[in-house]
Amino acid sequence: MKDCYLGIDIGSISTKGAIIDEYYQVLDSCYLETKGNPINAVKEVLSELKIPDGYHLHGIGTTGSARKLIGLLLGANVIKNEITAHAVATMTYHPEVKTILEIGGQDSKVIQIQNHMIRDYAMNTLCAAGTGAFLSSQAKRLGMDVKDFGALALTSQNPTNIAARCTVFAESDLVHKAQIGYPKEDIVAGLCKSVVLNYLNNVCKGKKLEAPIIFQGGVSKNEGVLKYFKEVLKEDVLVDPNGHLMGAIGVAILSSKNPRKEEYTLNLSDVxxxxxxxxxxxxxxxxxxxxxxxxxxxxxxxxxxxxx
Amino acid sequence: MGSYSVPIYYLLTHILENEIVKPREITSNTIELGSKYSPDFVCTPFKYTLGTMIESVEDGANILLQMGGGCRYGYYHELQEKILKDLGYSCTVLNLVSGGKRISYQELKKYPIKIKKRHFLKSLIITKKMVFYMDKMDDYIRMNRCYESEVGSFDKVRKEMLIAFSKVKGLRDLKKTYRKYKKKMTSLPLQIPEKRIRVGLIGELYTLMEPAANEEIEKLLNSYGFEVKRYTNVTYLLFQKKRKVRKYLKNFFVKYRMGADALDNIYHTKELCEEGYDGIIHIKSSFCTPEIGAMPLIEKVAEEHDVPVLFLSMDMHTSKVGFLTRMEAFCDMLEMRKE
Structure with missing residues (x-):
């Protein structure tokens, strides 16, 4: 029998689950929308995840904004904030990385790493401008699925300028640009670019972003945003295929390092x-x-x- | 503000013949009241003090005292008086210190305030000394509470001391009381680990000194096992700042005061870095202009010394989650760096 560990990242928009083995290889993973109900989302995640034969679940870690609630309900042995979790996972898979850019549903952060340690980090302060929530609300306004944003943005030749400082300003900019006849792809590309500029201005605030750089969080799935990050930073920006799961994986790794280990099951449907x-x-x-x-x-x- | 109500209450009851209304402690109700009648984009001290003022007026006060103003805080008393009058309360708000100048006796005489001339100077000296002792004790608590063997033992002694302070009869009595509690405090058992993590706390004065406005950040840091150092307290602001600022301006790259405590905070960043502190936390209320001006310079100074800084902006939050996430991550990082 081998050990495996479960990490759950309950974010504002999506809930992520990942099962890893002792060598930190991902065995199974799952990505769902939270829909404002973390308990249900976690139940769904647990019913979708399967522990492969020959493995025993020996630890559960939770992270994300609902980490305390879910951690209590599941009896998790590790409850950690998402910044530490992201950094731990990234340092495990990409030990060379010096800068982590992360844009999630409601927050965005930059983590700087030096000698396998977090050297500094910064996080958006008061509002959620320029995060996933902003993009998905604008997608709704344009009548699109936010998943198609990236592909459409890449087709644009000259992105239009959109103010990203504040969602309300951006919205009026966007409506205005649409009404005077800008093509949709230019507007979408402009939105993606504005997210990048907003992030660099508001979160990074003059920090020196040293290469290699990795881009994570739900928004890293958006090719448009990625493209403009590369363009503006003039550096190559890595994206891990598991980039959206990094929080869950990180907390699973932390859980495996915790000496307090118990036997867990995934069967919660009748509780x-x-x-x-x-x-x-x-x-x-x-x-x-x-x-x-x-x-x-x-x-x-x-x-x-x-x-x- | 914090526990300073003890010496202030002591002073006012001893020098004035008027009846003194003790302000209630700041609770959610205070904050709600204050922010309901405040402009939305004003900084938090305005909202907190306005809430307390409304509560005090309801408790029967008709003269309210306001202190301060190295920044736009200096104008707050006028606006607050107007808001209170619009709400139908009849009262006067007096600003005792404005722009670094104390209110004159002639000015005070215009209001129905009766000052007891006997013991006036004596009470003033006792209060000054009391504040000084309190600040000294708090400095000790911040540095050592994180190692207390029994949780809450420091706070208990502090509470007892404040009650004893409010009843002192004279200067000698005060000194005796202070010595007694100091002995009690320093004899509390401590468990000091090998790796000590020290954090410096700087920022805007009200948010720093009022635990209700900063989510009791000092207690939180202490509970993580971190030592905390804070420069800003009433002793510093009233009696040391003037002299120190002159010193700072002489041998520092910043040549202007930049309003309120901006210069002090930049200089303190440098001091903390040079003393080998592991991290610095800068807190301010949202929209605090002098501190916003100071932030890039603080970041620059800290970066030169490779010390991480966490910037926190406090406003009316009902949920502490975002604040705790940032704090936890910062503390995790400090621990990792130390290893």
């Missing part, structure tokens, strides 16, 4: 999880409390400021 929000009125803080149940049994209560 009912329930969460309930309540407001506490004991003081004027009025904390929003979240009660988490597994099969009627109270697991934990979150959100209190006083620790009551």
């Amino acid at each position: 009912a999880f329930k969460t309930q929000g309540k407001e506490c009125h004991d003081c004027s803080n009025r904390c929003e409390l979240l009660y988490i149940y597994r099969n009627q049994e109270l697991l934990d209560i979150w959100g209190s400021k006083c620790g009551k």
Whole structure:
């Protein structure tokens, strides 16, 4: 019997699952939309993933914005933030990489690596301009699937300029450009370019991006954005075929390194999880409390400021 | 602001004959009230203080005291007074220190404030000393709370000390109380590991000093096992800043003050780097103009010394998740770098 480890990355837009063996090879993986319901998404991920014969699941790690909730529900042995997870996975597969560009559904970050260590990182601050959420909302406006964006952007000869600073500005720019008759591919290409420029201006802010550079996160699947990254940075930019799974793989690797190992199963379909929000009125803080149940049994209560 | 209400309350009850309303602690209710009646793009200190003002007025206050202003904070009291009047409250907001100048006695006499002339100077000195002791104690707590054997033991002693401070009778009594609690604090058992990670905390003063505005970042860092150093406190701002800024301007590449604490923060970045700190966290409230001006320079200074800086912008968030992700990642990184 060999050991294997599961990593789950529950992001704002998509949920990713990956099973790896002790040599960090991916055995099975899965990519789904979260649709605002992380518990259901994780259940679906678990039902789609299969543990190959001859393997035992010995660790679960969770990452992404719902990592705490899912980690608690699954009894995960590692719960880590996505920045560390991404860096760990990338350093395992691409030890030569010095810069990681990552654009996800709601956040974008740059991680700089030196001597197999994170040297510095930066993340977008307040808003989600120039991330996956921005692209998919613009795709909807243009009546397209966001998956076709990249291919269409590549056909454009001269991309139009679109302000990417803020989604609202970009939208009015986009509507304006469409109304005065710009072809769709030029607008889409302009959008992709604006994502790149926004990212470099707002996240990287004058950091020196040293080659080799790797581009990850859901948006790395978009060839248009990739093309403009290469153009603007004047460097080759790598994309891993598992680039969108890196968070899940990273946390699975961390889970395999954790000495606390238990026997897990993937069978969760008959376990009912329930969460309930309540407001506490004991003081004027009025904390929003979240009660988490597994099969009627109270697991934990979150959100209190006083620790009551 | 933070626990400074203890010395301020002490001072006001001892020098004024007027009744003093103790402001309530900042809770979600305060923040909600404050941001409801504030312009959306104003910085968080405005919203927090306005919330406290509304609560205090409801508790019966009719003169509100505001301090400060190295930046546009200096104009806040006027706008806040206007907002309060529009809301139908009758009250006056007084700014005691504006643009580095203290309000004059003649100015004060215009308002229905009765000052007790006896013991005035004495109370002033006691308060100054009390703030000084508090800041000294807090410096010690920030450096050592991360190694406490029993969780919460430091906070407990600190709380006891503040209660004792609020009841002191004179300067000698204050000194005695301080010595007693200092002894108590330093005798608390510590577990110091081999690898100590030290983090410097810089940024905009209100967000730095008010735990409700920075999600108790010091406690959080301490709970990760990190030592924290913070320059900004009331002792620094009121009694040391003037002298130090003159020194900073003399031997530094920055030749202007840049408003509020911008210059101080850049200089402190350099000091922290030279003292071998592992990381620096810069916090400000969103839209804080002086700090935005200082950020590129802080980044430049830190990069020269290869020290990572985390920039945090605080605003009204109901969810802490984004903040925690950034903090966790930063702390993971510091630990990895140390290995």
